[in-house]
Amino acid sequence: MDLFEQQVIPLQLSPDRQSEITFWPSWLGSTEADDLLAIAIDQVAWRQDNIHIAGKSIPIPRLQNWYGDPTTSYTYSRIKLQAVAFPPWMETLRRRVERQTGNCFNRTLVNYYRDGQDSVDWHADDERELGSEPIIASVSLGQERAFLLRHKTTKERLNINLPHGSLMMMGSGIQEHWHHSIAKDKNVVGPRINFTFRNMD
Numbered sequence: 674m675d676l677f678e679q680q681v682i683p684l685q686l687s688p689d690r691q692s693e694i695t696f697w698p699s700w701l702g703s704t705e706a707d708d709l710l711a712i713a714i715d716q717v718a719w720r721q722d723n724i725h726i727a728g729k730s731i732p733i734p735r736l737q738n739w740y741g742d743p744t745t746s747y748t749y750s751r752i753k754l755q756a757v758a759f760p761p762w763m764e765t766l767r768r769r770v771e772r773q774t775g776n777c778f779n780r781t782l783v784n785y786y787r788d789g790q791d792s793v794d795w796h797a798d799d800e801r802e803l804g805s806e807p808i809i810a811s812v813s814l815g816q817e818r819a820f821l822l823r824h825k826t827t828k829e830r831l832n833i834n835l836p837h838g839s840l841m842m843m844g845s846g847i848q849e850h851w852h853h854s855i856a857k858d859k860n861v862v863g864p865r866i867n868f869t870f871r872n873m874d
Contacts, residue, residue, distance in 0.1 A: 678697060678698070678699055678700075679695055679696060679697045680695075680696040680697075680698065681693055681694075681695050681696075682694040682695075682696060682831075682833070684822070684831070684847065684850075684851065685829075686846045686849070686850040686851075687850070690846065692844045692845055692846035692847055692850075693844045694833070694841060694842065694843055694844065694847065695774070695841070695842045695844070696833065696839070696840070696841045696842075697773070697839060697840040697841075698836055698839045699836070699838060699839065700773070700812070700838055700839055700840035701812075701814075701838035701839075701840075702838065703837070703838065705838070706814055706837050706838030707837075709762075709766070709814055710814040710815050710837075710864075710866060712762055713783070713785075713814065713866045714785070714864065714866065716760065716762075717738055717783055717785070717866075718738055718757060719736040719737070719738060719785055720736060720737055720738050720754070721733075721736055722737065722752045722754075723752075724750050724751070724752065725751060733752075734790065734791045734792050734793075734857075735784050735785060735786050735787070735791040735792065735793060736784070736785040736787070737754070737782060737783060737784050737785065738754070738757060738782075738783050739754035739755070739756050739757065739780070739781075739782055739783075740756060740757050740758070740759050740763060740780065740781045740782075740783065741756040741757075741758075741759070741779055741780035741781070741873070742756055742758075742779070742780075743755070743756050743757065743758050744756075745780075745873070747780065747782070747800075747802065747873075748800070749800055754782075756780070759781075763781070763868075766812065766868065767781065767870060770810050770812065770840065770868075770870050773840060774808075774810050774840075774842050776808050776810065776842070776872070777872050778810060778870035778871060778872050779871075779872055779873060780870070780871045780872070780873050781868050781869060781870045781871065782868075782869045782871070783866065783867070783868050783869075784866070784867045784869070785864065785865075785866050786815075786816070786818065786855065786864065786865040786866070786867070787864050788816075788861060788862055788863070788864065789857060789858040789859055789860060789861030789862065790857055790859075791857075792854070792855050792856055792857045793854055793855045794854055795823060795852040795853070795854045796852060796853070796854070797825075797848045797849070797851065797852050797853070798848050798869070798871070799848040799849060802873050802874070803848070803871055803872075803873060804872070804873075804874075805849075806845035806846055806848070806849065807845075807848055807871060807872070808842065808843065808844060808845055808872070809842070809843045809847075809848070809869055809870065809871050810840065810841070810842045810843075810869070810870040811835075811840070811841045811842070811843070811867060811868065811869045811870070812839070812840050812867070812868040812870075813835040813836070813837070813838070813839045813840075813841070813865065813866075813867050814837060814838065814865065814866045814867070814868075815837055815863055815864045815865040815866055816837075816861055816862075816863035816864060816865040817834055817835060817836045817837065817865075818834075818835055818855050818858070818861065818865050819832050819833070819834055819835075819855070819856065819858070820832070820833045820834070820835050820841070820853060820855065821853060821854045821855070821856060822851050822852070822853050823851065823852045823853070823854075824850060824851055825850055825851060825852060826850070835867075
């Protein structure tokens, strides 16, 4: 792991303020990333949750689970996720992310995109429980996918390809001013797992 290999992507939030995405495209070596992907696929207690749209209950196009203090939960889009305690291998990953980014994280949402038909629509991680300007660190494993950003006001767009073993940190202000998504891609056949580390009271 090269602690110094990073890209800093400044994003204009308003005429007088900027924030940044910090990106380590090769944060994990290929063998370690392969091993972690296999462990996550096998050992995460994957959930298939439903979202309610126009009176219909529809399976969300990915699998997921929420990790942290088991006495707590996280709710988004009317989906309530009761926290599961960090297993030792995920706790080790969490601590490494903290050391690399210099930020504290005590929760993670883990998503499993089984192939290119799995996706996540435009959204911001701006729930009240995450604080006013949440910092979120994202570890990607498996199939490279495009991470799409769209400014809420100007509609400016940015695409960042997230390769196997990469780490990305979204700085303060990103969730307030930008939406992000992972679009469906018919050319993608491999699985992708994504850990998004957050800090909550």
